[in-house]
Amino acid sequence: MVGNGEKKAVILLSGGMDSAVCLAIARETGYNIYTLTFDYGQRNRVEIDKARCLAEKYGSEKHLEFGLDLRKIGGSALTDDIEVPRGISQDVPVTYVPARNLIFLSVAVAWAEVLGAGSVFIGANVRDYSGYPDCREDFLKSFEKTAGLGTKKETKVSVKAPLIKMSKAMIVREGRRLGVDFSVTSSCYDPDDAGAECGTCESCRLREKGFVEADR
Amino acid sequence: MVGNGEKKAVILLSGGMDSAVCLAIARETGYNIYTLTFDYGQRNRVEIDKARCLAEKYGSEKHLEFGLDLRKIGGSALTDDIEVPRGISQDVPVTYVPARNLIFLSVAVAWAEVLGAGSVFIGANVRDYSGYPDCREDFLKSFEKTAGLGTKKETKVSVKAPLIKMSKAMIVREGRRLGVDFSVTSSCYDPDDAGAECGTCESCRLREKGFVEADR
Numbered sequence: 001m002v003g004n005g006e007k008k009a010v011i012l013l014s015g016g017m018d019s020a021v022c023l024a025i026a027r028e029t030g031y032n033i034y035t036l037t038f039d040y041g042q043r044n045r046v047e048i049d050k051a052r053c054l055a056e057k058y059g060s061e062k063h064l065e066f067g068l069d070l071r072k073i074g075g076s077a078l079t080d081d082i083e084v085p086r087g088i089s090q091d092v093p094v095t096y097v098p099a100r101n102l103i104f105l106s107v108a109v110a111w112a113e114v115l116g117a118g119s120v121f122i123g124a125n126v127r128d129y130s131g132y133p134d135c136r137e138d139f140l141k142s143f144e145k146t147a148g149l150g151t152k153k154e155t156k157v158s159v160k161a162p163l164i165k166m167s168k169a170m171i172v173r174e175g176r177r178l179g180v181d182f183s184v185t186s187s188c189y190d191p192d193d194a195g196a197e198c199g200t201c202e203s204c205r206l207r208e209k210g211f212v213e214a215d216r
Numbered sequence: 217m218v219g220n221g222e223k224k225a226v227i228l229l230s231g232g233m234d235s236a237v238c239l240a241i242a243r244e245t246g247y248n249i250y251t252l253t254f255d256y257g258q259r260n261r262v263e264i265d266k267a268r269c270l271a272e273k274y275g276s277e278k279h280l281e282f283g284l285d286l287r288k289i290g291g292s293a294l295t296d297d298i299e300v301p302r303g304i305s306q307d308v309p310v311t312y313v314p315a316r317n318l319i320f321l322s323v324a325v326a327w328a329e330v331l332g333a334g335s336v337f338i339g340a341n342v343r344d345y346s347g348y349p350d351c352r353e354d355f356l357k358s359f360e361k362t363a364g365l366g367t368k369k370e371t372k373v374s375v376k377a378p379l380i381k382m383s384k385a386m387i388v389r390e391g392r393r394l395g396v397d398f399s400v401t402s403s404c405y406d407p408d409d410a411g412a413e414c415g416t417c418e419s420c421r422l423r424e425k426g427f428v429e430a431d432r
Binding site: 103109142150 | 288312313314315317318319323350354359361363366367368
């Protein structure tokens, strides 16, 4: 517990279910929260709106939408004209966005340094699925150390990933305990123009699996 | 020596003298170069044009201008309405841009991963001046390790800082040896609207000192 709520944290908020639960955890722990959402040229535009709703709902002190067009870098089905695969993969899938969390965490640390915030929260989790290298705990630990070396001496930013060891089902249960309204989240990699989820991409499948197993 | 020039490198190119010399070194070493310049809302807009000229001059395979508006993050005299100090400081100066190299290197690594480039070059140097934490060697080493953990298993990006131990005078001499046209570089933190250098900011002073000492 942080206690008097004086402590600040930057929350990486994608608008998906994981970061929503992560936000709720940070809020419950007593942080003053600053939410950060990236418009990186992702196919799923709905999640940016969902993130904004979540930020408001959870009383974010400031919600920052930060633009950086990763389509210029390319290399991912989430940003490029590469087909989004269906089902759950074993290896690093084409939906991996090169170095995305490295970039997002770097911007979060920059903002934390300016705000004087001691923590950055990220909804990374690997139990159901560890295909993305930038969601793993050893990466996050190493990043924290690097960020400490690359910022002012007095800047100490802790990278917190409270969901890291949770399965999707555990995330759903934790979210329910905290009263997270999952309808204000969007996980789909490839929604239609109206924002409706496809139901067949990896992210939709994992989400569905989480809800099914949470009810068992 | 790389040899047949088949190897690719991403060069962080600011348009200043350091990154220009760094680019010339990478070129001489035989890399196929991909230049990356950030439009991050910096006061010095001329450097973006200079970088473009340098990229063309050195036969960059592709020159990428990547926009990310660090004014949204704030906290620096280079992007905000904070006065640029005159002369050379001892501590971390207000011209420090929070986590800038962490962010820039992260994007560079993302691009390197997509290109299959094994190296990222950065013109960081600390001999005359080590006020910026994100220019130090221990940070760069740590970053390289972190980037390795946060990208695909087959992605190995080496962070190269060939100027790291050079003084400004040494950088000038190395640039001259390589035929770098320093008139196509801009180092000023606070140029006037026509792009003329102020001559009194820390960066102008260090540049001047470099040229004076190089001629001794």
